Amino acid sequence: MKFSVSEITDLVRQRRTIYPKDYTDRVVHREIVERVLGNGTWAPTHGMTQPWRFKVFMGDARERLSTFLGEAYRQNTPPDKFLQRKFDNLTRRPLQSTVVVAVCMAHDPQGKISEQDDLLAMGCAVQNMHLTCAAYGL
Structure with a gap:
């Protein structure tokens, strides 16, 4: 073709x-x-x-991904570098699609x-x- x-x-x-x-x-x-x-x-x-x-x-796998991304960010980001907006985006975006x-x-x-x-x-x-x-x- x-x-x-x-x-x-x-x-x-x-x-x-x-x-x-x-x-x-x-x-x-x-x-x-x-x-x-x-x-x-x-x-x-x-x-x-x-x-x-x-x-x-x-x-439901999107929920698990959302939780994983949020926890990975929280665990790997020093407290003084943690941005709530970034955390919120990481956890919200997998649920938007x-x-x-x-x-x-x-x-x-x-x-x-x-x-x-x-x-x-x-x-x-x-x-x-x-x-x-x-x-x-x-």
């Missing part, structure tokens, strides 16, 4: 960052999440390292591929995911 240059250009140009203030309670079905993640895995990698790891938080995807990287420091190459592959994976979300109107 071929796509016209104008179709690809439109998709690339329509993709936009969605800020937390713009989150909605729109339900994103598991099938769409799986397609988004699957398209992420089609990103090119040097040496076929496929360093991406995805963790999906839906439903119906799906949260944590994008992680598994790099083999003993492997032949550099960390920089794996990071570049991660960027490609995320771009694939962003374009897929744009195609779904998310």
Whole structure:
């Protein structure tokens, strides 16, 4: 299947960052999440390292993520650096969306591929995911 240059250009140009203030309670079905993640895995990698790891938080798991992020911030921030606004944002944001995807990287420091190459592959994976979300109107 071929796509016209104008179709690809439109998709690339329509993709936009969605800020937390713009989150909605729109339900994103598991099938769409799986397609988004699957398209992420089609990103090119040097040496076929496929360093991406995805963790999906839906439903009650978002509450657990919210609690975890708040506690991690509280435990790892010196009292004189603790900002209540930052804590509130960390704990509120996972609850503002119906799906949260944590994008992680598994790099083999003993492997032949550099960390920089794996990071570049991660960027490609995320771009694939962003374009897929744009195609779904998310």
